[in-house]
Amino acid sequence: MDWFTIKNIDAIDSPALVIYKDRVIENIQLLKGMVEGKVEQLRPHVKTNKIAEVCSMMLDGGITKFKCATIAEAEMLAMIKAPDVLLSYQPVGPKAKRLAALVEKYPATKFSTVIDNIHAAEYLSQVFSEKKLFINLFIDLNTGMNRTGIIPEHATQLFEAVQLLPSIKIIGLHAYDGQIRDTDLTLRKHNVDKAFSKVLILAATIEALSKEPLTIVAGGSPTFPVYADRKEVECSPGTFIFWDWGYKQTMPDEPFNYAALVITRVISIVDEHTITTDLGHKSVAAENPFPRVHFLNAPEATPISQSEEHLVAKVPDASLFKTGDVLYGVPVHICPTVALYERAIVIENNTAVQEWKVIARDRKITV
Template sequence: MTECNFTIQDTSSIVSPGLVVFRDVMNANLAEMLREAGDVTRLRPHCKTHKMGAVTKIQLELGITKHKCATFAEAEMLAEAGVKDILLGYNLVGPNIQRAVDFVKQYNDILFIATADHPAPVRELSAAMESSGQSIQILIDLDSGQHRTGIAPGEDARQLYRLLDELPGIIPGGIHLYDGQNHQTDLEERRQAVLTCWNLATALRDDLEAEELSVPRIVAGGTGSFPVYASLSDRALELSPGTNTFFDNNYGKMFPDLQYTPAARILTRVISRPTNDTLTVDLGYKACASDPDVSKRVVFPDLPDAEPILQNEEHLVLRTAQASSFTPGDELLAVPGHICPTSALHKSAYVVENEEVTDNWEVSSRDRWLTI
């Protein structure tokens, strides 16, 4: 793992709590992603981690032309950044059906793909696309065991894919295989679990192709399963790493085999020292994801004994034996436990290169709605 420098010579422009991206660390993460993939054309990284047009443009410069997202705002951000192949890895219902029509109309030079796991919204989407003279590729969303979304492998899945082939305005685009249940810390245990999921997808693919149905892609994986899928060779496989661009502390602990470093951190300042062994910093849960337990929301590399004991909207109380050495106004860098929702809590990120703040990147798709 590359030795990283997290020094910021002048922090006076950083309003805390402020999201800070260390450009060199992010670049190293992207280089590791490319190394693991083996071939840049196999990559379809998820933009949910950064939600930034600036980061997307850097990935495009590296030759990463296929991208994945979870919201129409993210899809629009990718399109405006210049991406021409976008997968919205989300099942379309309600107003999102018309939004899909509007998207393919507005960005008619972009390959736009979405997912589905039930015939009812697929039929509704087909009618909307046909009436507007548009079409969209749809991946069947396969449930590999997480039971969050997706259709179980079997005859129902085959029937749904046949329906994609039959309906006007719908083009069958392949299989979406997300295996977010695979959190095994041991790499070999994770490998076996991931391969079990992969075999479900390839068996379905083989059945469909035996019926002369086109299955051009299998979009597979997330952060932890990425290295396993990357070790496979299959003409249809597209690799979909999640958090890797920025990375975070909780995945780093869960998957120690991954050679990534958290590139996005939060600069926070001490605002009070209420007791002899506690500090209060201005890092409330308006500035970092609150889905992990409070003990796992952030860590402080320069204050390793800090124990988060209370967090509110604007405050985080830390217990530390070093409390007496701090004065209000002192600064710390926090590493988020979960970076993806953390980035959505910030309007923009300060960019640091060579120990200097050099830029400010807008988190342009942090909202649910931009223009479509």
């Protein structure tokens, strides 16, 4: 029996998201091994899994610091009593007030967030001052991703301006270098070090001004192996927990294994070379070009088109398939795929044993 085969598959309707619990545990252990067991260096991003039970497994593994992108993810972490949560998404508008509400509701969790401009800092200061609360901040740096963040050369001025504001304090720097995805690890390390050199210069400048050490949070799954060797950096991989086809192909040096799949069934035989499954746009992330999913038990099946409820695939011989056949798929991108499902089926010993709610796919839990 293959590792992914589910004995009681007839009890699982499709499409479905399935999580192999033992493989999740293995990926957590592999992560810890890459920092030589120094779990204090780890700050995993939970945007991939969005599941309280999965995050609890990381807590059980000794990981106490986490990163997230939404208020719901932050609340999910607080609900399981995660000690340290960084919201790495600059809160503007109502999000700032929701963050203050989280700080008020969950005092056992130490929250922080990021800023990249003085206007956002002033608004956070106002919101938290009105509530008589306090929040720690990280300066979000643009080291080449060109999505958010202030360029390091301008960040000292921002630091000095924020020092004058009440109810907030800058305690660190945040740098996400998602643009660095070189398959060759040597080239990837070169590009990471080049971008990160500006972060180190900035950190030294600010520490000289403040006389206090800064915490640096950097990287994601592609650059994690490089930062794992930098003991002064908190590393933030996210996809490692489930892994996916995209990273398996582009980052072959990373040891993580597939731990989450999508289950689909053949619903129609179109012609001698074409089959249709029930894995539509609503069931697997559709932002990538075809193929968006690869089938472990039918590697010859090549997806060619997709609509809301259907995925059409070309096969060498459609007579080898019949309606109702189950295909086990690895998404090219697992993170947005997980967000498409309300619940995940948990697999242990090749058997579906329970369901976990993908609680943080919701925009709001209670706050």
